[in-house]
């Protein structure tokens with residue numbers, strides 16, 4: 052079976068040529084991210100991902116996590132891998148040095164996370180949630196809670212979770228019922244059930260720190276009455292040692308389609324009647340706003356899962372297409388040929404290759420903007436970067452994960468029947484990818500956020516600003532004078548126009564026909580994603596062309612830049628060409644979707 056190899060060259064190209072690693076390394080606090088340091092970390096991560104995590108991916112899927120009354124047992128090898136992960140300090144790569152982190156840029160962390168997710172997505176969810184919990188605690192917890200919990204979360208010795216979902220409260224967190232009762236000593240006792248909690252229970256670490264949404268007595272109804280609590284699995288004594296088991300219980304784990312090695316837990320708080328001891332994080336009733344810190348980081352990280360699984364799908368498809376011999380070449384051949392020779396297989400491989408490259412470039416660029424938003428000295432620059440991240444986060448989450456599902460599907464198609472049987476690992480890939488469009492907010496919820504909060508609310512101003520930057524890229528390409536770049540600029544220009552038409556429709560009709568507009572919200576998100584991806588491919592093509600002009604092959608590889616130009620041309624011909632259709636759906640598709648009475652369904 053094919054095994055994962057980190058695409059280091061493309062990662063470095065994106066880091067250095069497109070997402071501005073050099074500028075990020077100049078930001079105060081990021082001086083350690085020297086080119087040598089970055090290369091060494093990428094190499095080391097690639098070794099760990101390929102050598103330790105990837106070999107556990109298929110066996111983890113087959114064995115799965117196992118629940119019994121004693122707790123959850125992870126599949127063989129996971130404990131040892133996690134211990135190595137902690138010993139290597141991977142959890143704290145981008146965390147604050149004050150709590151033991153290495154304080155490196157999120158940009159570098161994004162590339163490293165991509166590797167964990169490609170190699171073993173089920174494993175990667177544990178550190179992902181731990182990092183999110185640590186970031187949230189750092190932002191809103193008291194100094195005492197920070198001192199007690201952060202160093203061990205940052206080191207990875209303890210792990211973190213995110214407890215939002217309840218049976219009646221999925222996409223709509225206003226329906227949360229879990230409750231928290233204040234105690235005279237300033238702590239709280241929590242009661243209620245949470246479902247679908249990733250890594251709610253496991254045997255990888257000595258303690259788990261749950262971040263739980265619950266309501267205080269007499270809290271206002273809806274989202275304005277939700278508070279956030281830190282609830283440890285085991286209480287922590289004043290001297291930092293582990294104390295008694297808290298009133299927190301995992302009563303079962305889900306038997307589910309994919310990510311079998313990631314335990315998805317039903318959690319009971321306060322089952323014994325005592326209540327789970329917890330500590331308020333941030334102000335009362337502000338829990339959802341605080342949780343959004345964790346959710347936005349997690350949404351970006353799930354977008355990275357989309358990218359990572361797309362890369363894996365591409366690698367698997369290429370390996371198979373080169374080795375599977377079937378049929379004669381369409382133009383004539385004496386012998387049967389490897390299927391990579393067939394034009395339709397080439398088309399599928401190019402769809403996978405180019406969309407993965409586009410996702411990587413966009414995701415890393417957003418990661419670099421996150422670094423600028425937190426570390427720039429100039430407040431105006433910080434705000435600009437934060438606005439860019441805000442606009443793009445639902446796109447990264449929605450577009451990368453939806454595309455990953457399509458590419459996993461294409462990977463299976465390249466494999467023919469072999470993809471449909473478990474042995475090749477393609478079925479696992481498809482099963483694992485399927486959750487990414489659902490958790491951390493479904494694609495529909497991302498699209499609501501994009502259309503309602505990020506586009507309609509400001510009259511499309513932020514998007515207009517971004518489209519202006521994209522148009523500048525078209526001009527740069529046209530001005531260069533090369534045929535390849537002109538070939539890419541034209542479809543990109545038309546796709547930007549299509550995005551502008553769709554955005555204009557949304558802004559003009561959101562107030563008068565919100566239902567009609569929202570029919571087109573997911574097509575709009577998709578359109579936005581593929582145009583932003585096209586913009587990235589155009590930038591990549593330009594950078595590659597300049598290197599070709601100057602006779603400076605990237606990392607000495609004379610094939611890399613010409614191949615990048617081909618990728619960008621293919622993306623323009625095959626992906627950007629669908630933009631106008633999506634724009635038409637946004638503009639014209641509302642009425643027919645809503646016309647039939649509910650009784651017809």
Ligand SMILES: Cc1cc2nc3c(=O)[nH]c(=O)nc-3n(C[C@H](O)[C@H](O)[C@H](O)COP(=O)(O)OP(=O)(O)OC[C@H]3O[C@@H](n4cnc5c(N)ncnc54)[C@H](O)[C@@H]3O)c2cc1C
Nearest residue numbers: 213214215216221222247248249315489490491492493495
């Ligand atoms: C494997 C797994 C791991 C998970 N991990 C966690 C975790 O660690 N912590 C946690 O708290 N939760 C977790 N979840 C829960 C996950 O976040 C929810 O399943 C998800 O938010 C969707 O909620 P739901 O399942 O209730 O679906 P619903 O909200 O019932 O949605 C069903 C459908 O209706 C659509 N829909 C609903 N509301 C709207 C709307 N307003 N506009 C448009 N469409 C809408 C959705 O897009 C979807 O297509 C996990 C779930 C799974 C399956």
